[in-house]
Amino acid sequence: MNSLQFQDPAIFSAIKRETERQNHNFELIASENFASKAVMEAMGTTLTNKYAEGYPGKRYYGGCEVVDEIEDLARERAKRLYGADWVNVQPHSGATANAAIYLSFMKPGETLLGLDLAHGGHLTHGSPVNFSGIIYHPEFYGVEEATGRIDMNKVREKALKVRPKMISIGASAYPRDFDYAAFRDIANEVGAFLWMDMAHTAGLIAAGVLNDPLPYCDVISTTTHKTLRGPRGGMILIGKDKENSLGYIAPKSGRTKLWSEVLDTSVFPGTQGGPLMHVIAAKAVAFEEALKPSFTDYQKQVIRNASALADVFKEKGYKLVSDGTENHLILVDLRSKGLTGKIAEEALDRASITVNKNMVPFDTESPFVTSGIRIGVPAMTTRGFSEEEFRRVAELIDRVLMSPDNEEIIDMVRGDVRALCNEFPLYESSIAG
Numbered sequence: 001m002n003s004l005q006f007q008d009p010a011i012f013s014a015i016k017r018e019t020e021r022q023n024h025n026f027e028l029i030a031s032e033n034f035a036s037k038a039v040m041e042a043m044g045t046t047l048t049n050k051y052a053e054g055y056p057g058k059r060y061y062g063g064c065e066v067v068d069e070i071e072d073l074a075r076e077r078a079k080r081l082y083g084a085d086w087v088n089v090q091p092h093s094g095a096t097a098n099a100a101i102y103l104s105f106m107k108p109g110e111t112l113l114g115l116d117l118a119h120g121g122h123l124t125h126g127s128p129v130n131f132s133g134i135i136y137h138p139e140f141y142g143v144e145e146a147t148g149r150i151d152m153n154k155v156r157e158k159a160l161k162v163r164p165k166m167i168s169i170g171a172s173a174y175p176r177d178f179d180y181a182a183f184r185d186i187a188n189e190v191g192a193f194l195w196m197d198m199a200h201t202a203g204l205i206a207a208g209v210l211n212d213p214l215p216y217c218d219v220i221s222t223t224t225h226k227t228l229r230g231p232r233g234g235m236i237l238i239g240k241d242k243e244n245s246l247g248y249i250a251p252k253s254g255r256t257k258l259w260s261e262v263l264d265t266s267v268f269p270g271t272q273g274g275p276l277m278h279v280i281a282a283k284a285v286a287f288e289e290a291l292k293p294s295f296t297d298y299q300k301q302v303i304r305n306a307s308a309l310a311d312v313f314k315e316k317g318y319k320l321v322s323d324g325t326e327n328h329l330i331l332v333d334l335r336s337k338g339l340t341g342k343i344a345e346e347a348l349d350r351a352s353i354t355v356n357k358n359m360v361p362f363d364t365e366s367p368f369v370t371s372g373i374r375i376g377v378p379a380m381t382t383r384g385f386s387e388e389e390f391r392r393v394a395e396l397i398d399r400v401l402m403s404p405d406n407e408e409i410i411d412m413v414r415g416d417v418r419a420l421c422n423e424f425p426l427y428e429s430s431i432a433g
């Protein structure tokens with residue numbers, strides 16, 4: 001990494017400061033993780049130079065024999081990890097994976113039924129400011145105010161009313177697991193495609209600690225950088241490939257295409273150009289890591305840590321959406337403590353504790369203020385924290401939230417955060433590359 005240091009000291013020093021920040025913060029953003037050194041090494045390679053539009057064996061450029069091998073390895077490992085018939089590892093991100101799914105299964109103006117963003121859903125599930133809500137017609141289901149959980153009877157009622165072409169499952173801030181069989185029944189009843197966006201929970205699902213969507217959903221998308229702990233990127237999977245008999249992208253030849261073929265076309269050339277081969281190599285490295293028993297142990301620890309965190313918050317009188325968690329995150333409703341998400345996020349930031357403000361269901365504050373914070377455990381679990389450390393994390397967060405304007409307390413907490421981080425070293429090299 002000497003060349004970067006000498007050629008571009010400004011960027012080198014910024015990366016160094018970011019590494020330092022990651023080394024000495026509690027990283028509690030639920031969608032973040034710490035990729036391994038091997039994953040990061042694969043990204044910083046000559047593969048970034050290669051154009052490889054198309055798919056292995058069918059490229060539009062010469063010189064693809066090595067990258068073909070890499071993409072095949074990534075696909076084969078991902079298929080093994082999830083027991084999938086087919087995968088596409090080219091999506092640059094979760095959002096572009098989702099764009100390819102819309103292009104495959106929906107025509108402009110058709111209806112998607114998805115989880116409301118304000119109840120934990122994602123922008124790409126029909127938000128009016130996203131392509132999904134601009135090009136398609138979004139309808140939403142939500143969680144119940146009393147329980148914070150999705151009521152499948154209500155989802156069914158809504159689906160019967162709006163007759164969606166596709167139903168999406170998956171969330172950015174929902175602390176519970178999904179009943180895929182019930183969603184499947186509803187999709188069958190109304191004749192809709194069923195899509196699971198497992199961006200947040202892909203690692204937990206791979207390890208078998210959450211329900212498996214593959215047997216129930218027509219198509220599954222994911223990011224690769226959250227609980228799956230790979231490089232920043234996306235992926236699409238199919239559990240059991242089928243003929244695209246509903247013909248949403250009309251077959252050009254006389255033959256009816258498979259869904260996998262339609263989806264491949266929707267990724268390239270439908271929504272993307274050349275694949276990021278350095279990132280695909282890093283995905284392959286991450287999938288191999290995820291196939292190891294140690295990855296299952298890690299995901300089990302994630303579940304235990306989130307649960308320990310939830311217990312301490314509840315003991316201290318905080319209200320949690322859905323009263324707890326079954327996955328990697330908790331959603332704290334701060335209204336009873338007289339705080340907003342914005343105040344909490346900013347005070348915690350000053351104490352080197354990184355969380356994000358988050359809308360809670362039926363929030364009366366704007367998305368810029370919010371009444372909640374979302375706290376996730378995947379990154380600090382990678383770092384080695386177990387239940388004991390997470391109980392300490394909850395106590396330190398509580399100390400800040402009890403006195404968000406008291407800079408003396410915040411300074412003391414920051415010292416404690418640094419000390420605990422030092423007990424669990426993260427990246428040794430100054431820019432970890």
Ligand SMILES: Cc1ncc(COP(=O)(O)O)c(C=O)c1O
Nearest residue numbers: 031093094095122171172199223
């Ligand atoms: C459920 C869900 N889907 C899609 C995405 C989008 O992923 P990306 O940021 O890689 O585009 C996210 C990101 O947070 C997400 O939580």
